[in-house]
Amino acid sequence: MSNPILIDPLKYAREGRAQSGKMAVAALDERVLAELAGRDGEVEYTLTGYVDRLRRPCLRLELAARVLVVCGRCLEAMFVDVKADSVVTLFTSEERLLAAVEDDEELDAIIAEPELDARALIEDEIIMGLPLSPLHDDCGSEELERARAKKPNPFAVLASLKTSRSE
Numbered sequence: 001m002s003n004p005i006l007i008d009p010l011k012y013a014r015e016g017r018a019q020s021g022k023m024a025v026a027a028l029d030e031r032v033l034a035e036l037a038g039r040d041g042e043v044e045y046t047l048t049g050y051v052d053r054l055r056r057p058c059l060r061l062e063l064a065a066r067v068l069v070v071c072g073r074c075l076e077a078m079f080v081d082v083k084a085d086s087v088v089t090l091f092t093s094e095e096r097l098l099a100a101v102e103d104d105e106e107l108d109a110i111i112a113e114p115e116l117d118a119r120a121l122i123e124d125e126i127i128m129g130l131p132l133s134p135l136h137d138d139c140g141s142e143e144l145e146r147a148r149a150k151k152p153n154p155f156a157v158l159a160s161l162k163t164s165r166s167e
């Protein structure tokens with residue numbers, strides 16, 4: 001079970017609060033773990049509250065996570081780094097929220113509840129930040145190196161054939 005990080009979002013933003021933390025991937029909610037290949041890894045985050053130039057309360061979440069996913073080529077687990085830097089703008093009325101989103105389609109807006117679980121924001125960002133088709137740069141490179149060391153290099157064989165022919 002994950003412990004919530006409860007904040008009063010409006011107060012947090014208006015008072016310009018900030019907090020940083022670290023948590024184990026294993027402590028995240030099942031909905032995140034279900035997307036991952038294992039429970040190893042760690043998440044670091046910084047949550048900063050501020051008021052933007054339109055006087056709207058906002059929360060900025062910066063996040064760096066190291067999580068296990070499955071390589072699409074060799075199907076082995078591999079670590080990937082997920083980074084996110086997102087802003088959610090808080091509204092107290094549905095009307096204003098809709099008007100703001102109409103003005104700016106990129107705007108990530110929510111209605112400010114008296115209590116917000118920042119851990120859910122963190123988990124959402126991790127899920128959205130996961131690569132769609134993760135691949136090792138070089139699957140099983142260690143095994144390949146070993147296999148190459150045993151077999152003669154095909155180009156060396158070709159070269160020796162050429163030289164023997166020309167002799």
Ligand SMILES: [Zn+2]
Nearest residue numbers: 071074136139
């Ligand atoms: Zn692979």
